[in-house]
Amino acid sequence: MPLSRPTRTTPALLTATALIALTACGTSGADTGGAGPGSRATVEVRIPDPGNSGVLALGKKDGSLDKALAKVGAKVRWTGSAGPFAPAAQAMNADQLDIATGSITSGITSLARRPGFKFFTAVAPDGAGEGILVKNGSGIDSVAGLAGRKVAVNQGGTGEYLLLKALARAGVPADRVERVYLRPDQTAAVFNAGKVDAWAVWSTYSVAEIGTETAHFVADGAAIGSDNYSLNAVRTAFAEQHPDIVKALYRYLHDASVQEKKNPDAYLNVFTDAGPTAVNGRAKEVQADFTRKGGTVDPIRPDDIRRFRNVAAFYAQQKVTTTEVDVAPHLLDIEKTP
Template sequence: MNQHRSVRTALVPALLTVTALVALSACGTSGADSGSGATSTVTVRIPDPGNSGVLAVGKKDGSLDKALGKAGARVEWTGSAGPFAPAAQAMNADQLDFATGSITSGITSLAQRPGFKFFTAVDPDAAGEGILVRDGSGIGSVADLVGKKVAVNQGGTGEYLLLKALDKAGIPADKVQRVYLRPDQTAAVFNAGQVDAWAVWAAYAVAEIGSGKAHFVADGAAIGSDNYSLNAVRTGFAEKHPGVVKALYDYLHTSSAREKKNPAAYLNVFTDVGPTAVTGRAEEVQTGFTAEGGTVDPIGPEDITRFEAVAAFYAEQKVTKAEVDITAHLLDIEKLT
């Protein structure tokens, strides 16, 4: 957690209690959660974490299954981690139980018919997200983006960062052309000079900055970003298996604190070669971002205030048709047993 912020306190009770969750279908049963005396193991469907991060380590050394086993659960790695929007759709369709995303992409997903709740918060990444430009581009400030093309992911972190940066600089949004691209398709377009800048976060910025050919013209701190990283759980799963959700939170919280202290131990978990490996200067960039970043914590009242500010901003900027009610989709992890 950011050392300059107060320790998070529990959500005010009026926001949400576990009993207020909508009951949807869930996979498996567990005596640890249901009190029925059943001994079957609950399966938690989680996107494959790839080659880096807390979940990658948990997959490799079995520590996540061990932690969840105490709550009568085990992991089923399903698909692969990626943008939150498709993961939200998978949770809505009862094909996934857990996913990670940003508050920005979360708000646009909540504007649909969400079947998930957010149960943790990681402070906005002040260093690892921002407006990326190529070295020598001639773009030295946000003001220099006027008349330029900027790649963003629609309704997600990229669009938020660009709009927030322009708003802070007093520049009308229509003075900059937004080019909507999927993040995994943008690097080639950016490096070919087909867009002038890229509003992006660490997962994609590290490789570009590590190449020594790009830099942030404004990072999250300069932009004043409220773009939290959140963990979401399928509503029906949380209602039926609160103890498993609590065990998952405990694992993520403890492991993220360890990752912050020793970022290198959470890189290149399965391989240090190939396209998924982070090496050279990029490794230095990533470890630096992680060391400066936050940890997985409960959602507190001060976080909710900032969530609501993002929702209001998205409505004001016409990203959403109306202001999304965030509080209706939050889970108080400290009330789970």
């Protein structure tokens, strides 16, 4: 469950996610003041706007997030909008953003460059909400049926990982399937127009499609054996300067995610129940069901790291990355943070 559940549907959710439109910042308040009751300045934590659903959306609306952060001398500055992790990683590297959410798959491809961020929380792979989506009546009733077909994926991210993992498990050579690289927010129209035969996708986008009752997973994350964790990342310099703020943010996200899992409806349509960012009807039921089956925001533990390494090794084997990315140096043990 990502840090935010933005537009149209999500534990993560959203409908048309644009590349993060971040405000161009110079030095932020995050690096100019200390934290804590005795500090001279309140520290600003720059986080993408969460949209209409999810833990952060409710925290923004009811003020509970700022209340929690005020205890460590901080407050949120909402900036841009939640979206793909790759541009968010670039924004953290450029000192334009302090916190972002992404998958381990997109995280590994971003770590293959020169990262200026670290991951500090993990949410277990979403066995129910991600997978290979096909249209009802498509004639594709197994992963093997994808051979000779076109499948939409986001390059180097969750979609490409899910497709390659599904094919490997089914014993289908990757070159038997044509990968069509598309931005996630551009794919629904292509999928619904029949220009691709399937879509490797996660709950941010799958909820709306499944909610129309015209599409279904031919294999979900559980069937695929996905190790695709959702992670929260923090800008490295921010984590070094304000470990108490990062720890307070973790506690807030953990506690709120536990409550969201128990009562997902309370975290949907936080600001409006109408329009393109709202989730209604069957899609709302699907989203709530995915959230109940999903994980909570937790510390990164040794078994998680082992599975991260599995993903990194798989990506190298499949030539998504040129080398096997070492994830361990880019992880924070939030339980040991001062």
